[in-house]
Amino acid sequence: MLQFDTLSLSAKDQALILTINQPKSMNALAREVVNDLEAFLDWFETTGFEYRGVVITGAGEKSFVAGANIVQMNTMDEASFIAYARQMHSVTERLEALQVPVIAAVNGFALGGGCELALACDFIYSSERASFGQPEVNLGLVPGFGGSVRLPQRVGKAMARELIFTGRRIKAEEALRIGLANRVVPADELIDAAVAAIAEIAAVSPTAVAIAKRAMVSMDGLNVHDALAKEADAFIAAYHTEDSVEGRAAFVEKRAAVFPGK
Structure with a gap:
């Protein structure tokens, strides 16, 4: 199994668990993380199909992915910024195109780019302490990694507009109520719940x-x-x-x- 600087991989039964392993930065989507996600997809698309599904989660107890790396973004010139956004678009589209299901196991903050990464997965399992949001407007920005496209598909146009226009953060139970999350479970059961879903899928064609x-x-x-x-x-x-x-x-x-x- 490949080694990455910012990601860690482990296998459980027929599920491959991909952990974004940058807890000091709340697993923010720095360029190095995005590069590793692309490298992971390159590997999985050619050699990873012994697994029947992928579970994506974040390291630590606080954050799934807190969002884009704003500190790093502030150092980018325009060409680098555009490349960064397009690279994340590519990552999310490739996640959607994987032949196996991808489950986001959201264990904490899923904000901005983190919510958008979760939205690119087939469905979302959430811990009871997770929270979701598209707070880009608080920075004078708008969703840039697919949120304005995928969030309306999950929760409907009006609810997506409310969340994007206000930048409001919602808790796990509200995410479940509006259809953003499929399940809410205790934090210590989250990965097992996602792995169990992959096992159920593995029993069919x-x-x-x-x-x-x-x-x-x-x-x-x-x-x-x-x-x-x-x-x-x-x-x-x-x-x-x-x-x-x-x-x-x-x-x-x-x-x-x-x-x-x-």
């Missing part, structure tokens, strides 16, 4: 999960007619996989399916 994820990402922003066409394409593609042949045969034969992953 990996090709079906990959096709479903790819199709759902491609449907975002489409009208119903065009989205249904994408769904039909995905349904046909899944039907022709070896996993589908095995799954349908197992159903007819009343036995457990053994999916080949093809």
